Amino acid sequence: MKNGRFLLVALLLLLGTRQAAAQRILLQENLAQDTAQSHFGPNRAYYNHFYVGYGLVAGTSAGPGAELRYGSSGEIVVGLRNKLRVSQTLSFGLDLRYARVAYYLAQEPGKVVPDATLHSREYLAVPQAQAELFGQLNFGRRGNVIGRYLDLGGWGGWVLSTAHHYEDEQYPNAKRLSVTEHGLDYMRRWSYGVGARVGSSRYAVTGRYRFSDVFTGPYAARYPELPRWLIGVELGWL
Numbered sequence: 405m406k407n408g409r410f411l412l413v414a415l416l417l418l419l420g421t422r423q424a425a426a427q428r429i430l431l432q433e434n435l436a437q438d439t440a441q442s443h444f445g446p447n448r449a450y451y452n453h454f455y456v457g458y459g460l461v462a463g464t465s466a467g468p469g470a471e472l473r474y475g476s477s478g479e480i481v482v483g484l485r486n487k488l489r490v491s492q493t494l495s496f497g498l499d500l501r502y503a504r505v506a507y508y509l510a511q512e513p514g515k516v517v518p519d520a521t522l523h524s525r526e527y528l529a530v531p532q533a534q535a536e537l538f539g540q541l542n543f544g545r546r547g548n549v550i551g552r553y554l555d556l557g558g559w560g561g562w563v564l565s566t567a568h569h570y571e572d573e574q575y576p577n578a579k580r581l582s583v584t585e586h587g588l589d590y591m592r593r594w595s596y597g598v599g600a601r602v603g604s605s606r607y608a609v610t611g612r613y614r615f616s617d618v619f620t621g622p623y624a625a626r627y628p629e630l631p632r633w634l635i636g637v638e639l640g641w642l
Contacts, residue, residue, distance in 0.1 A: 454640075455483055457480075457610060457639070458636050460474070461631050469627075471515075473509070476527075478505070479503055483499055485498075485499050503532045507630050528588075531585060534595075536559035536599065550606070559596065559612070562594065562597075568588055590619055590620065597615045606639055607639070
């Protein structure tokens, strides 16, 4: 009888010890998960998200013969934004993005870019891989959301390819002629500039200014420089 009571007490102690150990392991796992979650978020120590954007080319060319079709000339952007919060009001970040800008050339007498021939439609396309370092100032009280902010930064990029596309209607022996020339030797392969972004939550208005020239080598003196401004909007995938 005493042996039975002893075995029962020993069994209860063993079960209690195992249950306490399991609870400690579970608490440790939950604490680790909570700690990781508390460091990642729109208003936490670290956050990243994808975004898309579209911008219109703005400003004027540096001289006659390089006029554009405004409204058609623009840039499509797809990127990943990474942000590291320093304080409630200050963050720093890195943008990695694909950007394709297309300059639609006005078909008017006196055109010189890239030649004087007039077409039904013509553009220069410049797809790029870009990176941007920026500082972010946050405004107003907010919880774990992005809130209102102002970004200021500098960017640079590698031109992945270059293309000159033109189309002609009523071409001899055909209804339409469409030609695309790749690997243009008169276009620069590096680009860089500065930018600003004003946003609230997933929406932002952007402005970027390009310091680098579009044309390179002797062509930089032959062709008027194309407009340097891009004004657009962004939509974040939060």
